[in-house]
Amino acid sequence: MSTTGTKIRELIVTPIAFRDPPLLNSNGVHEPLALRCVLQLRLEDGTVGLGESPGGAVRLERLDAAAKAVVGLDVFDTTAVTAAVDAVLLPTVPSSHERGWTTSAVEVACLDAQGKLLGRPVSDLLGGRVRDSVPFAGYLFYKWGEHPALDGREAVGDDWGEALDPAGIVAQARLMRERYGFRSFKLKGGVFPPDEEIAAIRALSEAFPGQPLRLDPNTAWTVETSRYVARELDGVLEYLEDPTATIAGMAEVAKDSPLPLATNMCVIAWEHLRPAVEQNAVQVLLTDHHYWGGLRRTRELAAVCEAFGIALSMHSNSHLGISLAAMTHVAAAIPYLDHSCDTHYPWNLADDIVRPGVLELRDGEVKVPTGPGLGVELDHEALDRLHRVYLESGMRGRDDTGYMRRVEPDYELRLPRW
Ligand SMILES: O=C([O-])[C@@H](O)[C@@H](O)[C@H](O)[C@@H](O)C(=O)[O-]
Numbered sequence: 463m464s465t466t467g468t469k470i471r472e473l474i475v476t477p478i479a480f481r482d483p484p485l486l487n488s489n490g491v492h493e494p495l496a497l498r499c500v501l502q503l504r505l506e507d508g509t510v511g512l513g514e515s516p517g518g519a520v521r522l523e524r525l526d527a528a529a530k531a532v533v534g535l536d537v538f539d540t541t542a543v544t545a546a547v548d549a550v551l552l553p554t555v556p557s558s559h560e561r562g563w564t565t566s567a568v569e570v571a572c573l574d575a576q577g578k579l580l581g582r583p584v585s586d587l588l589g590g591r592v593r594d595s596v597p598f599a600g601y602l603f604y605k606w607g608e609h610p611a612l613d614g615r616e617a618v619g620d621d622w623g624e625a626l627d628p629a630g631i632v633a634q635a636r637l638m639r640e641r642y643g644f645r646s647f648k649l650k651g652g653v654f655p656p657d658e659e660i661a662a663i664r665a666l667s668e669a670f671p672g673q674p675l676r677l678d679p680n681t682a683w684t685v686e687t688s689r690y691v692a693r694e695l696d697g698v699l700e701y702l703e704d705p706t707a708t709i710a711g712m713a714e715v716a717k718d719s720p721l722p723l724a725t726n727m728c729v730i731a732w733e734h735l736r737p738a739v740e741q742n743a744v745q746v747l748l749t750d751h752h753y754w755g756g757l758r759r760t761r762e763l764a765a766v767c768e769a770f771g772i773a774l775s776m777h778s779n780s781h782l783g784i785s786l787a788a789m790t791h792v793a794a795a796i797p798y799l800d801h802s803c804d805t806h807y808p809w810n811l812a813d814d815i816v817r818p819g820v821l822e823l824r825d826g827e828v829k830v831p832t833g834p835g836l837g838v839e840l841d842h843e844a845l846d847r848l849h850r851v852y853l854e855s856g857m858r859g860r861d862d863t864g865y866m867r868r869v870e871p872d873y874e875l876r877l878p879r880w
């Protein structure tokens with residue numbers, strides 16, 4: 463194939479804001495809107511590759527810099543594209559993890575364009591799929607029934623309702639199961655005292671016998687508390703995720719934990735792998751292509767984990783369909799993925815920017831799209847609408863703690879809290 467038409471003509475980055483329910487976590491509560499950026503990588507021949515990145519002013523600025531750096535490069539030379547993005551960010555963004563967020567979004571757009579040019583799905587470009595559909599876990603959150611009235615805005619409810627105790631969490635899990643068929647569940651913890659969250663997990667285990675369960679308090683606990691919870695939930699959880707902070711802290715917990723420990727917080731860059739392995743700090747790694755530098759790097763990461771006997775799962779943050787498609791393709795192409803993947807998608811899919819019909823959560827799984835590239839089509843009308851929401855909102859970053867303080871002025875962010 464000649465490179466005449468496969469050169470990158472432009473990269474359009476569109477910031478958007480979409481509705482998000484009041485989901486609680488160890489940092490506070492989700493704001494009424496969540497931010498993402500949508501990438502359209504247009505080639506000389508008119509082919510467009512799609513990408514999606516976490517949003518906010520900082521990420522947008524970096525993506526805008528990346529957009530200038532990639533013009534004229536061949537879309538098939540992802541090594542050169544990634545190097546160009548990395549080089550333009552290096553002077554101001556020293557952390558490889560931070561640069562990974564930007565390179566990843568651009569790489570996904572390149573792979574989508576490549577797949578469209580070749581008429582092959584992205585999973586083929588990653589070596590071929592080993593499964594036709596990818597299992598996801600129902601991601602449960604403690605939550606308020608509505609976003610409270612603030613700044614003259616009326617309260618905003620949703621069709622999930624309130625979940626502030628074990629009965630509420632079980633009811634939410636039942637709804638998740640009814641709507642999407644999930645066969646495993648993750649509870650976002652770090653919100654209530656550990657015994658209350660242990661009770662919620664026990665209630666889930668009774669309601670869904672034999673279904674894999676996980677608990678993730680996002681470092682809300684001390685080493686001692688983490689060990690206590692691990693002992694209490696031995697035989698009930700498949701793994702305990704980020705109970706405490708740092709590789710050293712996790713290693714301390716691991717010494718005495720009957721449960722495998724998982725992370726998407728203390729091992730988030732290549733340089734963290736060696737100390738984590740040496741200290742046996744984590745037994746499960748939640749990959750996330752958004753911050754490991756892309757889909758191909760995620761596959762490489764999986765091979766490293768396989769070599770060291772670290773099991774694999776997948777992390778998620780509030781996201782839309784382009785990211786879900788990318789997550790599904792890479793999960794399909796990793797033989798060694800032994801846990802269902804996380805996804806926030808059920809919380810946000812009402813505002814998706816891809817056309818319906820391809821990505822469906824059914825029986826707790828998403829079928830790997832078989833069309834060219836990521837296999838999803840951008841809904842331009844939805845994109846324009848959500849871009850206007852972004853502009854009008856004035857929101858330029860995520861602040862779960864600040865939002866919580868506006869509702870509960872005495873709220874203090876403390877990690878660990880228990
Ligand atoms: O969206 C949230 O509240 C989650 O806590 C998210 O911020 C985390 O990144 C994530 O889902 C996790 O597994 O740690």
Ligand SMILES: [Mg+2]
Nearest residue numbers: 678703704726
């Ligand atoms: Mg986590």
